Amino acid sequence: MITLTGKSVFGGIAIGPLVFYKRNEIxxxxxxxxxxxxEIRRFTDARDQAVSQLKALYEKALEDVGExxxxxxxxxxxxxxxxxxxxxxxxxxxxxxxxAEYAIGTTADNFAAMFAAMDDAYMQGRAADVKDVSERLLQILSDNGGEGMKLVEPAIIAADDLVPSETVQLDKDNxxxxxTMFGSANSHTAILARTMNIPAVIGLGEALKPEYDGRLAVVDGLEGVVYIDPDDATLxxxxxxxxxxxxxxxxxxELKGKENVTKSGQKIHIYANIxxxxxxxxxxxxxxGGIGLFRSEFLYLESETFPTxxxxxxxxxxxxxxMAGKRVIIRTLDIGADKQVGYFGLAQEENPALGYRAxxxxxKQPExxxxxxRALYRASAYGQIAIMFPMIISVEEVRRIKDIVREVKEELREEGFAFREDLELGIMIETPAAVMVSRDLAKEVDFFSVGTNDLTQYTLAIDRQNQKLDDFYDAHHPAVLGMIRMAAESAHAEGKWIGICGELAADLSLTEVFLDMKIDELSVAPSMVLPLRKKVRESL
Structure with a gap:
């Protein structure tokens, strides 16, 4: 048995014969x-034909994976x-x-090298794209036409790398x-794989050898591991x-596509935290139904310097x-307390949970x-992004945030960037102070999202990181639930919606309590979406 380790792109388990992707080598x-x-006419004719092919691929991808x-x-x-x-x-x-073939190949190499040398991961991913379009031109000039590989039976596809057009042309049923040996998690191929729900592992390196073609393999997309000729125990x-x-x-x-609705007809949105x-x-x-919490601080935690x-x-x-038009709520960076980042240069604090954070x-550092x-507003042109701000305690803070937002929007307009003017702005309700002034806060924002982890900590005056206090920590405490109910009443009184994105959202013993509070949205770990939907549909 041969064990290969790479990087998971999409989870799942696949067992079957390994087939190496065969291209028309040029x-x-x-x-x-x-x-x-x-010769220039040969190039332009090939380019026109390639554009026609790409239009057809667009139509196929539109049906398979969305606009x-x-x-x-x-x-x-x-x-x-x-x-x-x-x-x-x-x-x-x-x-x-x-x-023309030599000129195209040289241009492809030059442009790909230029993209690969850039610091930005997204631009590095474009190196594969320029090679893809150039390969398409070369196939046309050599009269190979650019048809994808045909599969006669279900198989695990192996390759040095797969470009987007190769991925979308694969027969999904087989x-x-x-x-792959190489590839980027930020590439469009990886994105398509995740969207198409195909288990995938990339970055296996030279250990993935063409000589394994035809052998039985197991892909553990959950762990990023591939087994070639697995032994009986592993199999x-x-x-x-x-x-x-x-x-x-x-x-x-069984539950896919069904509404999150109780037996009495009450509806609630169920989103996921990522x-x-x-x-x-x-x-x-x-x-x-959407993303209720994107913890953007992980971009900072996983970087060695401030992400650009x-x-x-x-x-x-x-x-x-x-997410193709579904709401994506991104929380601005929540650094501090238990999430320390060295390059921020934060001083040691006796009570970091009560200190300089979020x-x-x-x-304090508006730059x-x-x-x-700026990054969030620019990205809003590509979907339904919403922004929420953590650790709010006052109306004054929200107004200062809105002033900075106005400055950013004006800068982007002057620079010619597109963005959504109607982007929703919300706040996290995770301090007792925010709850007590929630009616006034609701007048300033579009929505609330309750962070129950911190709200419980601050309401009970218990450090949730301190194991000695586990016996005293009670997330079901009447005071905590009373705080959530008060925030919900304030939001609804001002015509705003409210969600819960903390751990309590996934507590099925509280689902009916939240429904009674008329909570509009619950955001949970992806694995809890379906169990929560089941619980909602069984509730009265």
Missing amino acids: TIKRNRIEDTEQ SNAMIFEIHQMMLEDLDYQESVVNIITTQGVN VLSFI AKMRSKQAEELAKKALLE GNLGDVGSVLKNDA EEQQFSVYKTVAEN IRICL IFKTQL
Whole structure:
């Protein structure tokens, strides 16, 4: 048995024969050309044919994975029509007197190297795109046409890498999984895989060898592990794990598309909490109605320095696109307390939970805040993003936030960036102070989201990180539930909606209590979406 370890793109278990992706390999030769004008016409004719193919791929992807994810093929069309790309090809043909194939291959290598050298992960992912469109041109010029590989039986697809057009052309009914030697988690192929619910592992490196073609393999997309020629014990274990996944899938299929509505007709939104881009696949897989909490601080926790506007924009944009019009509520950075980041240079505090954290950092260091807000507003042009602010204690804080938001929007307008003017702004209700002035706060914002973890901590004056206090910590305390009810009444009195994104949202013993409070939305871990839907549908 051979065990390979990579990076999971989408979870699930796949068992079947391994088939290496077979391309129409093209050897690019440098040939001298006398009639450069004729060679340029060959290039432009191939480009026009490629654009037609990409339009057809767009239509197919539109049906398979939705408009947002199909847009990659419109982007590929734009790449082919990009003047810099075209001028590079034409210039190489003209000045060097060479064939179109050589000029295209050289341009592809140059542009891909340029993208790969950029610091931004999203732009690095575009290196594969420029090679994809160039390969399409080369296939057309060699009369190979660009047809995808045909599968005659279900199989696990293996490749050095897979570009978007190859992924979308695969026969989904026969694809059990895909695994690659290389690839980026930010690539459009990875996004498509997550959207199409195909278990996938990337970054297996040179250990994934073509000689494994035809062998039995197991892909554990949950752990990012691939087993080649699994032994009997491993195979039995993986089949058991697969059966558990299939049972969960059966539950998903049973409840998928059904409303979150009680027997008496009361409806509630059920959203999912996520920490990073990789969690979006679980949100889609579990049929959540949206994302109720995107913990953006993980972008900071996983970085060695402040993430740039472009880096943040790339992540927020991708999440918005993947969610295809469903609401995505992104919490601005909640650093401090138990989430320390070295490069922020935060001083040691005796009571960090009561100290310099979350919105307090943002208001004291507005340059950090504005960078994130710019990225969020720019990404709002690609989906239904909403923003919420943590650790609010006063109306004055909200008004200061809104002033900064106005500055950011004016800057973006002047710079010509598109964004949604009607983007929803909300606040976290996680301090007793916010609850006590919640009626006034509701006049200033579009929604509330209750962070029950901190609200419980601050209401009971108990450090939730202190294990010695576990016996005293009671998330069901009447005072905590009373705080949530008061916040709900204040929100509704001002015509605003309220959700809960803390751990209590997934506490099924409290679901009927929250329904009685007329809570509008519950946001939970993706794995809890379906159990919560089941509980709601069984409630009176």
